[in-house]
Structures are given as structure tokens and as C-alpha cells.
Amino acid sequence: MLLQSLREQVLEANLELVRRGLVLYTFGNVSGVSHKDRLVAIKPSGVPYETMAPEDIVITDLDGRVVEGDLRPSSDLPTHVELYKHFPSIGGIAHTHSEFATAWAQACKPIPCFGTTHADYFHGPVPVTPQLTPQEIATDYEKNTGLAICRKFEGMSADDVPAALVAGHAPFCWGPTPAAAAHHAVILEAVARMAYYTINLSEHAATLPGALQDKHFLRKHGKGAYYGQGQTK
């Protein structure tokens, strides 16, 4: 079986979304990529999480063609593939319809950085894409969803902000591994919830000062990182 380790990582990251209460029924999907092999491992479409096994994970190429697996890949595969092609530092992608992050996506509002919890993981607001056009929806909808995220990140680093909201849809999160992508999906939901409460308590709440945003992000990420025990992800 191809990419046994990546299959297991992808399965585990999918199950993490369930454990953290981020998905309902068969919603959500996590994938991982081997840039070296130019292959993607992704959750199969519509298979219950309870019975999912490593051999159910579908292996495709970067054109979205199934290379190994009897099941159909997640219907969001073309979105994942566009992100992998565009962002070579990404090793995993997690997509959920988690409630608070999705509420921001439905409101078509970026999530402002109100506090250090946000700044620890996202260096700046979590952006939201424009609504897709009727043409983009009619043809290659999932691929166009990925392209909309890529366009939104022009001039931005996907490593600095490992998530995007798709307008009217939901978040896509990523990271160097499938586990990191799922972790970011969990953190994004917490940050989205806190931002929602902040705005409800204070409609004109100020965002975190830039110096504090930089401090919190850069002490965990980047060259001078010193947070934790030196095992940066």
C-alpha cells in the first residue's frame, strides 16, 4: 500500500476533528501531501469516521486522479490540490464547518486579531475570500474555491496565517503536517468563538496592538522562536 505512514497521519488527523467536536456526521476532511512523490492522501467521501481505516484513505496525484484506493476521495479534493500546488510549505489541510469559524465565513468577515491567543497562531486577521462568481460556481467549483484562497494570499505568507475563510462556506486550515492542520482547525474555532464574544461585549473592540501581535507570533514561529521546548512544528 502506498504511503502507509501518511495514510495513518491523515486518518489520525481526521479523527482528531471528531474528538474535538468540529465535525457533524461525515462533514469535514483532512488530507496530507508527499511533495516528493507528488501524491495526496485524503479522506474518502461520505465514509463514517467510526469505521474509517488507513486503507480507506484515498491516494491521488496533484491533478486529483486516484492513484490508489477503491473509494471516491472527498469532493473537496480539488480545493486541497490547488492549495498544495500553490503553497509548497504546506503538508496537510483540514476543512471543517466548525460553528464559530463558519459563522464568520457566512458573515463574510475576516476574524480580527483581538488577543494573544489569536496572535500565537495567526499573524494578523484570518482572511475571508470574496464570494465566488456564478461562473466559478457552475464550473470547477471546488477548484475555484482553492484558487480564491490562493488569490486572497497574494502578498501574504501561508505560514504566517495558516487558515482562510471561504465566503458563505467555511474555513480551510493547513500546516506542515496533517496533525498541524487539524490542530490549527481546533485553534481557529476557539479563536473565532472568542472574537465573536469580544465583539458582542464591545462592538468597537480594538484589535491587539501590532507590537503584541508580532511578539506573540514570532516567539512561537520563525527564526527567533523561543516558546516551548525547542521542538517547533
Ligand SMILES: [Zn+2]
Ligand atoms: Zn465544506
